[in-house]
Amino acid sequence: MAGPQPPPCSLPAAAPSPADYKQPFGAEEWRCLGHQLVDWLADYQAGIGRWPVRSQVSPGYLRPLLPAAAPEQPQGLDAILSDVTQHILPGITHWQSPSFFAWFGANTSPPSQLAEMLCSALNVIGFSWISSPACTELEAICMDWLGQLLGLPPCFLSAGGGTGVIQSTASEATLVALLAAKARALAGRPPEDASKVVAYCSDQAHSSVKKACMVAGVQHLRVLPTHAAQQHTLQAAVLEAAVEADRAAGLLPCYVVATVGTTSSCAVDPIPAVGAAAQRLGLWLHVDAAWAGAYALLPELRHHFEGLEAADSLDTNPHKGLLTGFDCSCMWIKDASWARAALSLTPEYLRHAANDLDYKDLQVPLGRKMRSLKLWFVMRMYGAEGLRAYLRNRLECQRAFEALLAGEPRLRVAPGTAPAFGLVCFQLSRPDEAASEALLEAVNATGKVFLVHTKLDGVHTWRLALGSTNTQRCHVEAAWAVIQQALDNREQEQQQQQL
């Protein structure tokens, strides 16, 4: 297919003189180098399942392997790729490995990588509409497309007066929502009331809520307790009691974060009840569905996302669950005017027509790239059907692992959790923190698989998070074999010690 032909316009045929400086990398050099790298990357992708998943290096490994200073003279791509293979890849924890089950996955895909190539070639900075109109407009359109696929209430889509914006991370969405909430609560009040602002979340909410408060200078964050009996979910009654106590103390409650799919155990806070409480109490409700949000694509899981119309903002990360490379965190805001009030300012050198469409006013940084391209490529090259098939495969893998777990008396699903959204939390049937830590380290040290732990009700708990692009049932079975081997080895050691 022929490349893009510029319109027959316009520019004078500027002819450099021979003495002029010439970039060492013209279009043809780039073509050559680009092809070379594509082949290298395709080979990497073909072998991705055979690298140790968790890097095996020790802290400080790299410095002795590289020169102490940048070279004076140019070096070739061959030399660099050779260093990447020898020195960098061993220090990579391979998030794209099909046997990566740590944290929540960050899965990319060829469609996303293609879009990122395009994005980095255009390299436009989309702080305002005129700085690249397509950057602003494609983002608004893609956010509507995705919002429709997820079945979001119309109030979050353009046609319903809502605003979609791609943030870099869910942390930033949580912060922007907090700033909007604060602006709304403080409107018409004296500035010193800022010290009275109170935010709320459950003890299972992501650490980014606390970080947002630290950044925004919000002095009061109530971390509300949850319990295994309610599957570690935020209880509306607990929220209401806390808000009323703070009001009675003269404080200014304004913000609550509810989570669909908590990091530790994929708990789903009851959005309808929390939303009703938030509306009654005049709190800004931000729904953090960073990981689980993608599953709203599946009609059979849509019920987890009921009640969203009571939220003021919500966020999900296609860069976590939806085949889109980091960074791409999709935030929808019902009434963006409060975020603008908190974040908008326009110096003379940024003053242009169409300033009301400027995304800079809905984020912390000024600069931004054309992240919508990757969302657009992913939605088009997979199609909605393809995305659903991909998510359903993850759920099948999850059920396969649950079935294996059910047949293993030495392990159990963590009490107060229900495997969901591709996450299974499990622990030793007879909790023993030291043993659990040692076993997990033994599992990860094999390089064959990588999981991380959390603590639930004080118990050391393993998390199997299914999120890699190429994970199939066979990889789950292989992971299971590694886990069982570690358990067997430990039993044998114990028996030998007893002899």
Next chain:
Amino acid sequence: MAGPQPPPCSLPAAAPSPADYKQPFGAEEWRCLGHQLVDWLADYQAGIGRWPVRSQVSPGYLRPLLPAAAPEQPQGLDAILSDVTQHILPGITHWQSPSFFAWFGANTSPPSQLAEMLCSALNVIGFSWISSPACTELEAICMDWLGQLLGLPPCFLSAGGGTGVIQSTASEATLVALLAAKARALAGRPPEDASKVVAYCSDQAHSSVKKACMVAGVQHLRVLPTHAAQQHTLQAAVLEAAVEADRAAGLLPCYVVATVGTTSSCAVDPIPAVGAAAQRLGLWLHVDAAWAGAYALLPELRHHFEGLEAADSLDTNPHKGLLTGFDCSCMWIKDASWARAALSLTPEYLRHAANDLDYKDLQVPLGRKMRSLKLWFVMRMYGAEGLRAYLRNRLECQRAFEALLAGEPRLRVAPGTAPAFGLVCFQLSRPDEAASEALLEAVNATGKVFLVHTKLDGVHTWRLALGSTNTQRCHVEAAWAVIQQALDNREQEQQQQQL
């Protein structure tokens, strides 16, 4: 060159069963698609100088051109690229055009694009050391390499106890420095003193200082006046007087931002004097050299960066001036413990060995990508000599434009500015706001060139910012021809009206 071979380890040969879900894009599909896109991008690059620089579309142009919803079935790359050519590229303001002279440039280069391809294929999230050791360690090494090339004082380099961290944008560096300054100032004080914190900058500082205060809830920002007689630079005596007045009023001065290369006119605040004042007054000094910092690579311009050892932090954007794609903003901090105090928290699921090397604690978001790769590729593939040659070409282009300007009585260099770092600020010799606005619009409407304006001492002023990767002297001359043509056209119109 052969691709990377995984070590002969380790993983069971997991064999998917035929019924298993299979990703539609395997390594060979990616190889094919990747080659196709590389050719398309090389063609785009070859033709980049022939597109209208500033997009010619009107707000809302894109929505009618795209479907109202994402497709259910997958679509091919050909169809998407055809849409990109027809519908997206016309809405792009071509930052990579050699005739792009707006704002400050955001220039990428083939070495950066290659690194970004690698980065997006690895797609590792580097919040903590173990999440990919090479991500953390290569960043620390590259920040030392670049710091050495820029001749930074040793206190900012690893060996001298300093810390380098790649932020997304200079806005975020300004915010992180403010949070660190605030943490230092508030240590040992009651939380309510947060409302007394005061920050300082000049009226020429970037808008991100004000935005940082809005985000961080800092209620007092003193925007100190500058004057043409001092080339719009921050005066230490003005700072001292403001701080003393605030102290007398019971406030808590803690943070000052000085700029090397202001956005409006590339003014250089006197770092030695401001630094001495900041140390005397106990303020955290952050030096914002977002644009101009790259020029510290040139020994002949190094004197602009004297006195940096008095700063607590500084920042420069290779994604602005140094051939590195957005985003890559390099921040050095003398004593990172205050930033950590402001931003660090580690929930159980992020608790691992080597937590003291975790970059998550020096930035607002949790997630981060391996941005060091592009800095590494650029430094290696250009070599320090190549980077200097590139910057010197910009200065030659700047001098060529100055020479043209000197021969044109209808225009003048803006009073109180000195062309520097590739930026020339100029205006009508007889200031006339309406005429200046209309002329600039006429220039930009040609599509042949794109500049933006600022205001200096209230006068509408044009900025020619040299920052595109492929700009040569011939492009500057072509831009000059467009500007002269606009002036001539206006004169003719005026003469016709007078007849």
